[in-house]
Amino acid sequence: MLSKKERLQIAPVKMREQRPEQRIHNQNEVPLGYSPQEAILEAERCLQCKNAPCINGCPVEVDIPGFIGEIARGNFSAAFFKVSEKNVLPAICGRVCPQEEQCQAECTVTKVLKSAERSVNIGKLERFVADYAREKGMRPRVAHQAKSGKKVAVIGSGPAGLTVAGDLARLGHEVTLFEALHVVGGVLVYGIPEFRLPKSIVEYEIDALQQSGVGLKCNYVIGKIKSIKEMLREFDSVFIGTGAGLPRFMEIPGENLIGVYSANEYLTRANLMHAFDFPRSDTPILSGDTVAVVGGGNVAMDAARTALRAGAKKVTLVYRRSEKEMPARLEEIEHARQEGVRFQFLVNPVRILADQNEWVSGMELVRMKLGEPDSTGRRRPVVVPGSEFTMKTDLVIMAIGNSPNPLLLHETPELSINEWGGIIADPETGATSIAGVFAGGDIVLGAATVILAMGQGRRAAQSMHTYMMHSNGKKV
Amino acid sequence: MKKMIENTIIAKKTLAPGITSLKIYAPEICAKHKAGQFVILRGWPGGERIPLTIANTDRAKGAITLIFQSVGKTTLQLATLAVGDRVLDMAGPLGTRTHIERFGTVVCIGGGIGTAPLLPITKAMKAAGNKIVTILGFRSRDYIILQNEIEQLSDTLIIITDDGSSGQKGLVTDVLQQLFADGIKIDRIMAIGPAIMMRAVAELTRRAAIPTIASLNPIMIDGTGMCGGCRVTINGSMKFVCVDGPEFDAHQVAWDEVMQRLRTYKQHECRALENYQQNQPERISYAE
Ligand SMILES: Cc1cc2nc3c(=O)[nH]c(=O)nc-3n(C[C@H](O)[C@H](O)[C@H](O)COP(=O)(O)OP(=O)(O)OC[C@H]3O[C@@H](n4cnc5c(N)ncnc54)[C@H](O)[C@@H]3O)c2cc1C
Ligand SMILES: Cc1cc2nc3c(=O)[nH]c(=O)nc-3n(C[C@H](O)[C@H](O)[C@H](O)COP(=O)(O)OP(=O)(O)OC[C@H]3O[C@@H](n4cnc5c(N)ncnc54)[C@H](O)[C@@H]3O)c2cc1C
Ligand code: SF4
Ligand code: SF4
Ligand code: FES
Numbered sequence: 001m002l003s004k005k006e007r008l009q010i011a012p013v014k015m016r017e018q019r020p021e022q023r024i025h026n027q028n029e030v031p032l033g034y035s036p037q038e039a040i041l042e043a044e045r046c047l048q049c050k051n052a053p054c055i056n057g058c059p060v061e062v063d064i065p066g067f068i069g070e071i072a073r074g075n076f077s078a079a080f081f082k083v084s085e086k087n088v089l090p091a092i093c094g095r096v097c098p099q100e101e102q103c104q105a106e107c108t109v110t111k112v113l114k115s116a117e118r119s120v121n122i123g124k125l126e127r128f129v130a131d132y133a134r135e136k137g138m139r140p141r142v143a144h145q146a147k148s149g150k151k152v153a154v155i156g157s158g159p160a161g162l163t164v165a166g167d168l169a170r171l172g173h174e175v176t177l178f179e180a181l182h183v184v185g186g187v188l189v190y191g192i193p194e195f196r197l198p199k200s201i202v203e204y205e206i207d208a209l210q211q212s213g214v215g216l217k218c219n220y221v222i223g224k225i226k227s228i229k230e231m232l233r234e235f236d237s238v239f240i241g242t243g244a245g246l247p248r249f250m251e252i253p254g255e256n257l258i259g260v261y262s263a264n265e266y267l268t269r270a271n272l273m274h275a276f277d278f279p280r281s282d283t284p285i286l287s288g289d290t291v292a293v294v295g296g297g298n299v300a301m302d303a304a305r306t307a308l309r310a311g312a313k314k315v316t317l318v319y320r321r322s323e324k325e326m327p328a329r330l331e332e333i334e335h336a337r338q339e340g341v342r343f344q345f346l347v348n349p350v351r352i353l354a355d356q357n358e359w360v361s362g363m364e365l366v367r368m369k370l371g372e373p374d375s376t377g378r379r380r381p382v383v384v385p386g387s388e389f390t391m392k393t394d395l396v397i398m399a400i401g402n403s404p405n406p407l408l409l410h411e412t413p414e415l416s417i418n419e420w421g422g423i424i425a426d427p428e429t430g431a432t433s434i435a436g437v438f439a440g441g442d443i444v445l446g447a448a449t450v451i452l453a454m455g456q457g458r459r460a461a462q463s464m465h466t467y468m469m470h471s472n473g474k475k476v
Numbered sequence: 477m478k479k480m481i482e483n484t485i486i487a488k489k490t491l492a493p494g495i496t497s498l499k500i501y502a503p504e505i506c507a508k509h510k511a512g513q514f515v516i517l518r519g520w521p522g523g524e525r526i527p528l529t530i531a532n533t534d535r536a537k538g539a540i541t542l543i544f545q546s547v548g549k550t551t552l553q554l555a556t557l558a559v560g561d562r563v564l565d566m567a568g569p570l571g572t573r574t575h576i577e578r579f580g581t582v583v584c585i586g587g588g589i590g591t592a593p594l595l596p597i598t599k600a601m602k603a604a605g606n607k608i609v610t611i612l613g614f615r616s617r618d619y620i621i622l623q624n625e626i627e628q629l630s631d632t633l634i635i636i637t638d639d640g641s642s643g644q645k646g647l648v649t650d651v652l653q654q655l656f657a658d659g660i661k662i663d664r665i666m667a668i669g670p671a672i673m674m675r676a677v678a679e680l681t682r683r684a685a686i687p688t689i690a691s692l693n694p695i696m697i698d699g700t701g702m703c704g705g706c707r708v709t710i711n712g713s714m715k716f717v718c719v720d721g722p723e724f725d726a727h728q729v730a731w732d733e734v735m736q737r738l739r740t741y742k743q744h745e746c747r748a749l750e751n752y753q754q755n756q757p758e759r760i761s762y763a764e
Contacts, residue, residue, distance in 0.1 A: 256707060
């Protein structure tokens, strides 16, 4: 047995990555994963804290010391079963959770060593066990409860909907998942690129859901083909997880010129429609030597890195605050920088410029400085008067955020919504203003994260279960 | 009898050179359809998602009819599907419904393939008790479609062609001007066709202050308001055609922008077409 002191002395095990010069020419995943030896070594860094503060940082309450302990003992299968008791999408979370703000932020090692970089790599270990299980063709070992005879509709197949579907199927309910697009997965398939989250992994996890009896119905735009009212006649309860899929624009001149994309459109063409395979795949995408991406979150990083892989020679990310305020995960910023994405901070576009054919040729920007903190605590950027300058670019990708998808809400006026257009739902239960209808994920939180969406799904599933088992099938 | 699978093509007709009508089994979409709405379909693996208007429904059979013109790779390939084949994915009915009301006299203007989306609207306008004057413009006699169907719904039908091979020679706007000159009172105009035609109609009717609705056809992907690719400027503000439209007040549409944006993938479209014509695959089939 290692002592606590010895454990604290082990250096964090870095994950091997594809070299930047190489990876910008392919769509393959950037971090390559731990070997079993590396995983065991990393797992030995965990102090197995009795109170396990890390679990408090995990919205789905993965038994972190439990699964890491199994890895340390070399019991990888047992580690996987532990993780999958709580997390229906471990291979995905291990890759895309902002762990440094979630579980790892609470980790004792982080606190003792006073360094976020030296925390136990919980996410990387979670990824390791999930990948191990997938390679071995293993499935979660969970008891399914007896059939309840209740029917549930889940609208939207992003992480929130997938979690609800998985949890309620385990509880014995008959679940049908309705998705507007032709594939299941929400942002996991249309937004987050292959090099960060291989689609085969998403498919494997969704396949597990199907095996557990969840029915999948793609090409169903709920609100259009069926109203919530109609669904309540067919189903005992309904979950809405339709996400924050409405792209924001800046409302500046030139935004509708040819060559201006929302990040959603750019990424959807690339990921969902495989536009880089054009003309083998039928959907085209514009390419340019120089690309400007506006924004500073994960979405902006994904768009910038996708543009590099599409062959852009120069990709510049422009952000109106300073580096410190960028909301993207540190790892994504670092990866983008290694790959050659350039950053311009404290600048903001005011106009997009066109050539004589109305194609984008550049942008006019202003410089910004940071003023007083705003309601989110971040310092508000203010324009420096007279600081206009121009920048040449062939494409502009707007990645300044997404709002809740309003389509279903427009068709459902009975549903109470908040001032940002999101559904008002009880934070504990997910209950909405319509009895039997629950909601969670980005449609409630605004653009948030995979794991927060899953956490909301988990809680909604619990209260939907209670609701259905106690309402005796009567519609309340 | 084997249960029919959704999205199966149950009838196919060639209405004119390059114009195909597919009747597709889609009972749920059929049951919900209202005039003005469309579907987004993807014909085959790797296919593009394209919007097509629901031109007709057959409630008894649970089927919808799509009528399209083969203008590029996807619509050419779609026309190779046969009865018994299936389109891979189809979502709908999308978009807002046409505002139907008893307006009085409604002039329905269709240009070429625009006649197909005009059909259900004309039907609904007629059912609401309007007097229907229909003006249809085609390239030449050979390209006339849906004449009988529209004739039955119209109190007056005027067909004109670019070359005069049927009816008068001229443009739909010439006929509209004639109606104005004749002093006919028009309460509303519905115009569907090439953007250039809709713009010309809008310019005429703006001066006459006649409420005019056009149906826009930008490039789309998801059709759910998620990508913003279908955005247009309406009365100075940004709208997404797939969810806010496809019908808008024609006097408020930024027409130049609409036409501009349709040219976005010109080069790609040509390449896709050449590539398709050179390596034309064997006819694909998804019959079960
Ligand atoms: C490019 C990008 C990168 C991101 N990177 C990260 C990251 O690294 N880490 C992280 O934690 N988070 C990341 N996020 C955020 C994260 O993906 C979201 O917070 C999360 O996916 C929200 O899950 P959800 O289930 O609420 O909705 P979504 O994933 O948005 O799924 C909603 C689904 O509902 C469907 N839908 C919408 N309307 C209807 C309707 N009327 N009928 C039927 N279906 C409908 C949509 O088509 C969609 O499939 C990223 C987001 C983007 C866009
Ligand atoms: C709401 C809506 C409803 C529609 N309904 C119908 C319909 O009922 N019947 C029908 O035939 N078409 C309809 N369209 C147009 C149809 O979607 C396009 O013709 C089709 O996507 C072209 O695909 P393609 O790959 O065959 O051609 P492409 O290779 O994409 O294009 C070939 C040529 O067609 C032009 N084109 C491309 N997209 C469009 C478009 N959206 N509208 C007009 N021209 C375009 C291009 O500029 C190019 O010249 C509709 C479009 C919308 C938005
Ligand atoms: S699911 Fe996310 S937050 Fe929870 S333990 Fe895994 S990486 Fe951490
Ligand atoms: S807080 Fe850190 S060290 Fe403690 S059990 Fe959790 S992961 Fe291990
Ligand atoms: S087609 Fe994507 S928003 Fe309209």
